[in-house]
Amino acid sequence: MGIDPGTNNMGLAVIGIRNKSAVVIAMDVLKLTRLENHALKLKKIFETVLRNIDHYHPDELAIESPFYGKNIQSMLKLGRAQGVAIAAALHRDIPVSEYSPRKIKMAITGKGGASKEQVASMLCNILQIKEMPESMDSTDALGVALCHHYQGGKAANDAEKSYSGWKAFISNNPGRVK
Numbered sequence: 001m002g003i004d005p006g007t008n009n010m011g012l013a014v015i016g017i018r019n020k021s022a023v024v025i026a027m028d029v030l031k032l033t034r035l036e037n038h039a040l041k042l043k044k045i046f047e048t049v050l051r052n053i054d055h056y057h058p059d060e061l062a063i064e065s066p067f068y069g070k071n072i073q074s075m076l077k078l079g080r081a082q083g084v085a086i087a088a089a090l091h092r093d094i095p096v097s098e099y100s101p102r103k104i105k106m107a108i109t110g111k112g113g114a115s116k117e118q119v120a121s122m123l124c125n126i127l128q129i130k131e132m133p134e135s136m137d138s139t140d141a142l143g144v145a146l147c148h149h150y151q152g153g154k155a156a157n158d159a160e161k162s163y164s165g166w167k168a169f170i171s172n173n174p175g176r177v178k
Contacts, residue, residue, distance in 0.1 A: 001058035001094075002145025003049070004137050005066070005082040007041050008033050011141030012048070014056045015127075015149065022149050024127050025056065027138040038077060042084045049088035061089040062148030064140065065098040099147050104140075107147035119143050 004011035009032065014025040030048050032041045053061075063085055066078045089096045102112040109122050120139035123146065124132055133139055 001052065001056065001061045001089075002141045002143070002148065003061065003063045003085050004140035004144060005045075005063060005078060005085055006032075006137065007038065007077045007081050009135065009137045010045060010048070010081065010085070011135070011137035011139070012052055013138060013141035013145045014052070014058060015142070015145045017149065022127060022146055024129065024142065026052075027133060027142055029135045029137045038080075042080055045081055046084045046088045049085045050092065053089065053092045053094060058094060060095045060097065060148065060153055061085075062097045062099060062144045064104060064144050065100050067101050097148055097151075097153075099144060099151075104143050104147040107150045108143050116140065 002011075002013045002015070010030040011028075012030065013027045015022045016025050017023075030045065032044060035041045035044060049061075063082060066075060066082060086096050099107075105114040105119055106112040108114070108119050108126070111118070114122075116136045116139070120132060120136055123129065123139050123142050126146070127142070
């Protein structure tokens with residue numbers, strides 16, 4: 001399962017592997033713009049990720065890590081959204097891996113600076129998607145899932161993080177969790 005976290009729109013995608021090839025099982029966007037309260041958005045993200053895990057039974061969850069922006073408040077909100085999605089996966093004992101936007105773009109297009117449109121177009125070609133999805137958030141989530149598959153189900157280097165449960169998360173983040 002791949003997730004592109006967000007507090008207004010969160011992309012979700014599920015892929016399956018058949019004969020070493022990825023196939024799209026589901027793609028969707030959780031639209032949160034109608035909810036004004038940030039806490040309610042986080043609750044909705046948690047519930048939606050749990051519902052999708054319970055429905056699709058993914059072996060692993062891959063999520064895009066927040067990129068550094070200029071607006072600190074936006075970064076905090078995005079980090080919370082990502083954290084809630086990770087917590088939902090860990091609550092179901094699903095291993096979680098994070099990938100930077102650049103790493104995902106590189107894995108899909110071969111260019112770390114590729115545009116969202118280039119990534120979406122390449123995903124349509126690779127996965128034989130006949131019609132471009134309406135939202136780039138769903139293709140971003142699909143890109144996260146496919147990047148994870150290309151990494152062999154494991155984060156490729158120390159900059160990318162992978163957790164197999166709460167104990168692993170806590171031991172890999174000394175000082176962040178008390």
